[in-house]
Amino acid sequence: MINRAAAVLLKHRESYLLMTPYMIFFILFTILPVVLSVVMGFTYYNLIEPPRFVGWYNYIRLFLDDDIFITALKNTMLFAFVTGPISYGLSFLVAWIINDLSRTLRSIATVLFYIPTIIGVSVYPLWRLIFSPDAYGYLNGMLMKWGFLQEPVAWLLDKNHLLFILILVQLWMSMGISFLAFVAGLQTVDSSLYEAGVVDGIRNRFQELWYITLPSMIPQLVFGAVMQIVISFSVADVSIQLAGFPSTEYAGETMVTHIMDYGSIRYEMGYASSMAAFLFAIMVLTNRIVTKLLHKVGI
Template identity: 50%
Template sequence: MSTIAKTKTNKAVKPKKKKTAAYLAKQNKVAYFFAAPYFILFFVFTVLPVLVAVVLSFTYFNMLEWPTFVGIDNYINLIFNDDLFITAVKNTFVYAVCVGPVGYMLAFLVAWFINEITPKIRAIIILLFYAPAISGNAAFIWTLLFSSDSYGYLNGIFMYLGFIDEPITWLENTTYIMPVVIIVALWGSLGTSFLSFVAGLQGCDRSLYEAAAVDGIKNRWQELWYVTLPSMKPQLMFGAVLTISGALGVGASLAGNPSVEYAAYFISMHMGSYASERYEMGYACAIATMMFLIMIICNQLFRKILNKIGS
């Protein structure tokens, strides 16, 4: 790696650089064979979709005729003429702000709490917190709990305790849909990044804590901020990247689609509706491209914030 970097910056040895790259390529021919199967698939199913989306976003394409170039019309319509898109963006933003940062901090806090308790029961506690993320069928469980008749568990309990007189239609009421969807998402959000945090905390160098105690760190909160968090930056970054994809990629929700007055209507649903109902692939791809841009911006933002930790 370092050799390539060096030759790239050093323009004086240009003829040599080509030789070096070719030499390295020849020397490590076997590596290309090893990497090929994965990267062919990766190109076809990950890189190509992004490229296709960007290219098609400048066209009108209905899957039957050859795409026709329309310039930035799709984007103009999207931003200025599509009220539903704006609704979807607002909803996705609310959802992402709640599920992203809150879910991220929740994952870290739980991981930290787990690290503070006795190691004997850690494995069981980790399982309890991780299980919702892998059980998959979250939507079904929660429709039981939030069922809108008096047999729904929450309605039943609230009516029994006398908080409410008649059942609340949780998933058909515009005030409740979003909070319910967010709570359910948070419930299932302790996934891979949570495990990464748990592992990162276990791997923190113990001698750092001793040194910190000598240096005058007084309580566990100071220790968290000045010692633990800075030494966990790599895991925090990894978790942040996964959080972005989870929070902005919100697809189906238990409120169904379309939801009442589009109260739980997200960008990906808008994209889906243009693609599979109206066959306006160009327009759908413009939506996808916007989402790529938003994700990249969020990623940069996260990096900036994480660099402030411990200072």
């Protein structure tokens, strides 16, 4: 067995040599931090004292002694199960619609729909102006002018409105990498398959989509699903920039902002690591479920 493995390595030594730089960085900056985070989750570590093993204490504390974590978990799951599917479906729908445009128009449309992802950080001041709590805010001004409001509403300070606004802004910024993957994937579908489909009885665009386009885009669809899951569960910037850190009554708290709170402010690295490990487990589990569902429906 060892000799066979050595023979394979020797046969493909050029390929492994080319992979070596990437694998070194992948192990150092991805695999190793994940492993360390899992290990640190079982310790108490404050960056000053040496790590002290505490067993499952941090994980028990998450659910029995941290009400804010429960709020953050609920908010994160709401973000994931609202923005994730909507963004995924919207990204594919827009990519499918613009696919039949000419090359120039398709490129322009791709840039226009991808711009919110690129400039998202730079337009947070504009969103704060739109939802400003005084009468000079665009939303308050319009609603008061039209008679829907008698006095300004502090949209970003009101826990009843805050989460909805954050989800709305996140949706606006959500057509990212998965959208580009779908645009590229649609270009790789063999046009002869559509001609053969017409001969086999396909009569409209939706049958064409279901029986030809989607099965031909398995790699891009799975990649888009994985990226959308990662983005949906990693929401933090939109909450910090619009709702503050921390937000009013922690109404905009997410798992990532809670990890940042304990990791970079309170320096309870062991506890922060346990939250990171738990979030990682949720993302992996969700990824497995979504991938199986995609394959189960024939995609």
